[in-house]
């Protein structure tokens with residue numbers, strides 16, 4: 001036995017995919033209409049917000065950091081875009097303002113984390129409050145309607161029969177998947193998350209990468225927030241509360257390690273759809289919202305336990321399989 | 333003598349590697365048995381099975397003749413077993429006391445009795461011959477001191493079966509002496525000791541018997557160390573003879589490559605100056621804590637200096653930033669490979685490519701280019717790994733070390749700062765690493781290396797800088813280096829009026 005068993009290793013990577021397939025099969029069998037084309041389209045559309053933001057949250061988690069401010073940034077960027085469009089009548093100016101707000105919040109997060117070495121959990125907990133507060137201040141506490149029909153197209157328009165928000169999510173999947181695996185930047189993210197001191201001594205520009213990742217997270221979140229505003233045709237200061245938890249859950253379900261250094265885009269995509277499918281099925285079954293909280297929390301809990309087990313090797317398919325096959329070998 | 337611990341046909345397979353294949357041997361009470369073998373032979377895996385960290389795929393263990401199956405490290409501890417691991421397992425933010433007595437802090441009325449705990453810790457530290465503050469946070473201690481704490485943990489547990497996995501690789505000569513004495517005490521006390529080390533002198537000094545592993549197989553057993561020679565043991569381990577592991581080759585020196593003048597910073601007690609030429613191998617000898625690692629980190633910009641200059645080929649290195657140093661041609665192989673060297677979950681190839689990739693600053697990854705280079709270096713350095721895509725953390729300690737050296741070969745660094753470069757490396761691989769050092773120097777590179785191993789410093793260096801307590805105690809050319817002279821310079825001397 002000299003070569004490694006690539007097949008087994010692949011199977012291990014397929015763990016989350018198997019989970020997704022089983023979930024879809026189960027829901028397809030149990031929940032009427034679940035697998036219908038209409039519902040599928042609705043399901044995909046419903047995960048766009050979480051899915052888009054999960055792509056950069058993946059980078060943040062891979063860095064061994066976390067970002068709790070994404071829900072607030074979603075709200076602020078939507079509200080700010082709405083206000084600026086209402087004031088100036090310029091859609092472009094509105095979008096730019098929203099993006100700038102997201103980037104600024106991300107930069108603040110990244111700068112404090114990287115330069116002042118403050119724990120990102122605390123930093124982003126603070127900015128989560130601050131940014132939410134700003135969203136209320138900018139909007140005066142009210143939903144801000146957007147007097148520009150053109151802008152709505154961003155949320156409801158389609159290209160080749162697929163809605164723009166879905167395109168945006170797909171682009172983010174592909175773009176950040178490429179960034180993670182095929183660029184020095186992405187590999188540096190994984191190296192820093194894996195061992196920050198070793199990365200620094202090997203010449204990785206640690207601070208710069210940290211700041212850049214948080215800025216990217218701010219930008220992508222703002223973009224998702226603006227698209228959300230277009231979908232609901234207004235800027236809502238209290239939208240997306242708790243969004244950060246949904247996004248982090250999706251990442252962790254998809255195999256992104258909370259202790260950094262491990263992430264795959266395909267995993268995150270799968271995690272996003274596991275979350276979306278569960279939510280969608282609960283809706284189809286008319287489960288009251290109160291139960292939905294319990295189920296969502298349960299999924300998050302399952303996800304972190306899963307993460308823990310994977311780290312201690314208790315849940316790795318390849319170990320289990322090699323152990324199994326090896327027994328046979330020794331017996332023969 | 334009856335066997336306290338026995339391995340019976342133990343086998344262990346990891347994805348892509350057979351780590352152990354049908355290994356049987358035993359250790360009696362009052363016996364010190366050395367476990368020898370090349371890097372990746374399976375020594376640590378054997379100990380981890382004893383520790384309850386790995387379960388054997390076949391065979392098993394007997395403790396005092398009774399079969400045991402450890403489901404966890406707790407079970408192993410409960411059976412009276414203590415392991416001193418190759419990589420440190422301390423909680424850096426807890427105090428020395430808390431680490432020593434982890435999980436067994438004395439209590440009064442259910443509350444931790446700090447005073448009693450401190451007393452127990454003091455007693456253990458005294459036995460270790462260490463003057464360490466029991467309240468100090470472990471993070472603040474040098475790696476050698478941390479290793480002593482790790483040993484103290486085993487003493488605190490009062491285990492009957494104690495296994496040491498390369499305990500001396502980061503100890504000073506004095507600490508090593510203390511350890512030898514402690515092991516001798518334990519032997520006289522009737523404990524069973526398993527001892528893993530790549531240092532021949534030590535193994536011959538302390539052990540009664542030896543078991544040799546090669547590629548996971550049990551290839552030889554010598555019940556009596558006295559009837560054995562070093563050469564015989566090396567042949568058993570490596571399957572070949574190694575006549576002169578240093579095999580020093582002199583070479584012409586070029587112009588000055590590194591000039592350090594008046595360097596000051598944490599860990600140095602006085603401004604420090606020296607020069608090193610192209611093609612030169614400059615050894616830094618000293619006791620652990622003499623400031624060699626600190627000096628390397630200052631030169632490299634890993635910590636900011638508070639004064640003085642570092643000139644690389646005449647150009648000053650301005651800011652304290654490893655990236656600047658790397659761009660100027662420097663490389664640092666750190667002493668603490670687990671915390672400062674490897675990115676554990678990343679592939680071996682990725683670990684090798686990291687520095688070069690960032691040095692070149694190419695935005696996109698060239699998989700083909702990096703892949704072939706990593707494969708070449710893995711072959712050149714003879715890194716034992718299932719594949720270049722294997723996570724580096726699963727490699728044996730010595731092989732991780734080789735991969736980190738490969739990282740800087742990939743980056744084509746001109747000036748290598750190697751802090752204990754052969755730490756945890758087997759005899760055969762050591763002579764290969766020395767050969768690489770000579771080759772690199774012949775190519776006009778400069779090598780500064782720190783080592784606490786006197787024969788190594790004397791065998792490899794062209795010139796030796798002896799450091800003592802954060803200063804240069806002397807600079808000794810190769811021809812003038814005698815063990816006596818080096819030691820005299822390295823040891824703190826009462827007459828020079830140190831406080």
Ligand SMILES: Nc1ncnc2c1ncn2[C@@H]1O[C@H](COP(=O)(O)OP(=O)(O)OP(=O)(O)O)[C@@H](O)[C@H]1O
Pocket residue numbers: 346347349350351369370371372373374375376377378418716717718726727728729730731756758
């Ligand atoms: N957790 C693991 N997963 C996969 N392979 C492993 C794991 N642990 C060890 N191995 C492999 O098992 C083999 C034996 O490793 P081990 O650490 O026991 O060697 P060693 O004799 O202690 O070497 P060294 O002298 O370098 O410390 C090596 O090839 C190593 O790569």
Ligand SMILES: [Mg+2]
Pocket residue numbers: 375376377418497728729730
């Ligand atoms: Mg080992």
